[in-house]
Amino acid sequence: MPLKKSTPDFILIIVTLTLLAVGLIMVYSASAVWADYKFDDSFFFAKRQLLFAAVGVFAMFFIMNVEYWTWRNWAKVLIIICFVLLVLVLIPGIGVLRNGSRSWIGVGAFSIQPSEFMKLAMIAFLAKYLSENQKYITSFRKGVLPSLLLVFTAFGMIMLQPDLGTGTVMVGTCVVMIFISGARVMHFAWMGLAGLAGFAALVVSAPYRIKRITSFLDPWEDPLNSGFQIIQSLYAIGPGGLFGLGLGESRQKFFYLPEPQNDFIFAILAEELGFIGGTFVLLLFALILWRGIRIALGAPDLFGSFLAVGIVSMIAIQVMINVGVVTGLMPVTGITLPFLSYGGSSLTLMLMAVGVLLNISRYSRN
Numbered sequence: 001m002p003l004k005k006s007t008p009d010f011i012l013i014i015v016t017l018t019l020l021a022v023g024l025i026m027v028y029s030a031s032a033v034w035a036d037y038k039f040d041d042s043f044f045f046a047k048r049q050l051l052f053a054a055v056g057v058f059a060m061f062f063i064m065n066v067e068y069w070t071w072r073n074w075a076k077v078l079i080i081i082c083f084v085l086l087v088l089v090l091i092p093g094i095g096v097l098r099n100g101s102r103s104w105i106g107v108g109a110f111s112i113q114p115s116e117f118m119k120l121a122m123i124a125f126l127a128k129y130l131s132e133n134q135k136y137i138t139s140f141r142k143g144v145l146p147s148l149l150l151v152f153t154a155f156g157m158i159m160l161q162p163d164l165g166t167g168t169v170m171v172g173t174c175v176v177m178i179f180i181s182g183a184r185v186m187h188f189a190w191m192g193l194a195g196l197a198g199f200a201a202l203v204v205s206a207p208y209r210i211k212r213i214t215s216f217l218d219p220w221e222d223p224l225n226s227g228f229q230i231i232q233s234l235y236a237i238g239p240g241g242l243f244g245l246g247l248g249e250s251r252q253k254f255f256y257l258p259e260p261q262n263d264f265i266f267a268i269l270a271e272e273l274g275f276i277g278g279t280f281v282l283l284l285f286a287l288i289l290w291r292g293i294r295i296a297l298g299a300p301d302l303f304g305s306f307l308a309v310g311i312v313s314m315i316a317i318q319v320m321i322n323v324g325v326v327t328g329l330m331p332v333t334g335i336t337l338p339f340l341s342y343g344g345s346s347l348t349l350m351l352m353a354v355g356v357l358l359n360i361s362r363y364s365r366n
Contacts, residue, residue: 006363006364008362009357009358009361009364011287011291012287012291012295012354012357015284015288015291016060016288016339019281019284019285019339020056020057020339020351022281022284022339023049023053023265023339023340023341026265027261027265027342028043028046028049029247029250029268029272030265030268031044031045031253031260031342032046033253033254034255034259034260034261037255045261045342048342049342049347052344052347052348053347053351056348056350056351057351059348059351059352060352060355062355063355064355067359068303068356069303069304071124071127071128072127072131072303074124075124075125075127076125078121078125079118079121079124079125081121082114082117082121082154083154083157085105085114086114086154086157086158088114089102089103089105089115089161090102090160090161095161101162102161103115103161103166104345112345113345115158115161115163115166115167115170116166116346117349118154119170119173119349120314120349120352120356122151122173123174123307123310123311123314124307125150126147126150126151126174126177126178126310127177127303127307129146130147130178130181131301131302131303131306134182134302137178137181137182137183138182138183143183144178144183147174147178151174154167155167158170165321165334165335168321168333168335169335170314173313173317174310176310177309177310180306181306219231219234228258229257229264229332230328230332232252232257232258232267233252233327234267234327235252235256236250236251236260236267236268236270236271237267237271239251239271240270240275240277240278241275242274242275242276243273243275243276244272244274245271246272247272249272250271250272252267261342262336262343263322263326263332263335263336265340265342266337269281270326281340282319285315288315289312291357291361292308292315292357295357296309296312296360298361299360299363299364299365300364307360308357308360311353314353315338315350318335318336318338319337319338321335322335338350
């Protein structure tokens with residue numbers, strides 16, 4: 001493709017690395033007490049997160065120099081590989097069971113979560129499909145339905161683990177991509193009704209999900225069980241006030257908030273750095289959203305635009321769900337906060353996705 005290459009989006013690089021630095025600091029701060037108690041090493045989680053970050057940053061800069069249309073050429077292969085991994089992870093002895101979910105393949109800290117990588121593979125494949133089938137996108141049967149069948153097949157396999165959070169982010173991202181591709185609004189109205197019915201069925205099918213809904217509406221109804229995490233999260237955020245208790249001074253990380261370095265790391269950040277620290281982090285995410293939309297609008301072709309929109313939507317949806325859960329605005333779903341939460345697969349995937357976005361920016365007209 002004879003396109004003129006320019007420098008990557010410098011602001012996006014700086015914002016991403018800043019979030020990563022904040023994340024490394026907060027992973028140590030949030031996990032030190034628990035790591036020292038469980039592993040006799042307060043740096044246990046921090047060292048692993050630093051390793052994941054190094055791998056992720058290397059992957060980001062490497063992918064930044066790989067032409068983004070390469071993802072179009074390999075989209076089918078990547079999504080087939082991810083489907084195979086989603087099957088393998090369900091097989092006892094291959095898939096690793098943690099916290100009631102069989103979502104990992106590997107040994108110890110060096111394991112991967114196939115559902116995380118399915119998100120990026122699905123974005124690449126859907127960007128390819130939508131860019132090549134624009135003339136059919138207003139037709140539900142020829143344009144929208146084939147893409148939805150693929151998306152919900154992947155969602156169904158992810159739910160077998162089960163992992164509602166990751167599946168929700170993937171579906172939400174794909175719906176945004178289909179919407180901006182030009183699908184009819186009426187299609188989304190029917191999809192919305194079907195989605196609500198399906199979500200209700202998923203909630204009713206698992207008693208623990210019903211408890212999450214009821215605890216979201218009134219966490220103090222069952223403060224020692226289903227409402228425990230939300231209550232402890234609010235107890236962390238509340239005392240933080242405007243300026244916070246100070247870095248490292250969190251009280252909730254002393255065995256009150258379970259595994260605070262993971263999904264609820266934003267609560268510890270708000271407790272230690274206050275409203276100002278939390279707002280600063282959210283502004284950094286807003287900058288990523290702005291730069292991503294700008295890159296999508298300036299992409300030289302439809303594939304690049306859809307790919308950029310998918311990546312930005314994935315990050316934005318994940319941030320909204322995580323912060324919504326932590327602040328008690330949404331039921332607990334088990335979603336990591338991009339670049340901040342502890343976890344190798346999630347962190348590496350997000351940095352790889354930013355690398356793709358940076359490569360698109362090198363050919364952007366803006």
